[in-house]
Amino acid sequence: MALLEGKNILVTGVLTEASIAFHIARLAQEEGANVVLTSFGRTMKITQAIARRLPSAAPVVELDVSDPEHFEALAGRVGEHVDRLDGLVHSIGFAPKGAFDFLGASWEDVAPALNISAFSLKGLAxxxxxxxxxxxxxxxxxxxxxxxxxxxxxxxxxxxALESTNRYLARDLGPQGIRCNLVAAGPISTTAANHIPAFKQFEKWGEHAPLGWDISDPTPAAKACAALLSDWFPATTGEIVHVDGGYHATGY
Structure with missing residues (x-):
């Protein structure tokens, strides 16, 4: 039986075929899952077009994680396509340009980064x-x-903040039998990553990772996400799984 046979999975963050989320959705379908995607605003049409490039075209529901009303409507929108959810993927991150200047950033720069990149995990769950x-x-x-x-x-x-949020979600959702885990992926050259001013500094990551690292290949991270969505980690929660070629284990 396929790893995710018969499971319904909600995947956020699909924008282009280079998106890690796209490869998670692709792999989930290949492993037997039914996939629903989210998008919002002007990117809806883009995500809908990309959704047709998956092995099976996936429905796209509207979700702007900065809008509380969208969270209130999410279950109803997803429920139009599936009767339950067995898993969801949070692949959302955003920070204004000013947030990449640590000492110079204002709260107006920092607030959306924390809201969209971290608090949204709680909102989505x-x-x-x-x-x-x-x-x-x-x-x-x-x-x-x-x-x-x-x-x-x-x-x-x-x-x-996202990593801490994951631990608290694991605490609060565990009694309901829901697991909450993160994948700490090495740098991947996605559209979002390329908006990080210093992203080029990550290009030598593979020189220090024991297993090497290909910044153009999101498949290892996608496979780890699929495994965590499956039934093969029934007693694992609050965890961060490193998928970075082993970089985190080295001293340089």
């Missing part, structure tokens, strides 16, 4: 609860927030 069943999984993506990465600045702080 809570909004999906009416459809989630015991055994379900929440999976998110992070860049290891243990370190102060060059040029990552307040986005790094937002990732630290």
């Amino acid at each position: 809570a909004a999906s609860l009416p459809l989630m069943s015991p055994g379900g999984a929440v999976v998110g993506l992070t860049l290891d927030a243990e370190f102060a990465w060059p040029g990552y600045d307040w986005m790094g702080v937002a990732k630290a």
Whole structure:
């Protein structure tokens, strides 16, 4: 039987074929899942077009994580396509340009980074609860927030908040049989990543990773997400799984 046979998975963050979320959705379908995507505003048409490039065209529901009313409507919108959710993927991150100047950033720069990149994990999980069943999984993506990465600045702080949010969700959703885990992926050259001013500094990541690292290949991260969405990690929650070629384990 396929890894995700018969499961219904909600995937956020699909914008282009280079998006990690696109490859998670693709792999989930290949492993037997029914996939629903989210998008909003001007990007809806883009996501709808990209959704047709999946092995099976996936429906797209509207979700702007900065709008509380969208969270209130999410279960109803997803419920038009599936009767339950077995898993959801948080692949959302945003920070204004000013947030990449740590000392110079204003609260107006920092607030949306924290809201969209971290608080939205709680919002997405809570909004999906009416459809989630015991055994379900929440999976998110992070860049290891243990370190102060060059040029990552307040986005790094937002990732630290995301990782903490995951632990609290694991605490509160565990009694309902729902697991919450993150994948700390190495840098991937996506549209979002290329908007990070200092992203080029990550290009030598593979030189320091014991297994090497291909910044153009999102498949290893997507496979880890699929595994965490599956039933093969029934007693794992609050965890951060590193998929970075082993970079995190080295001293340089």
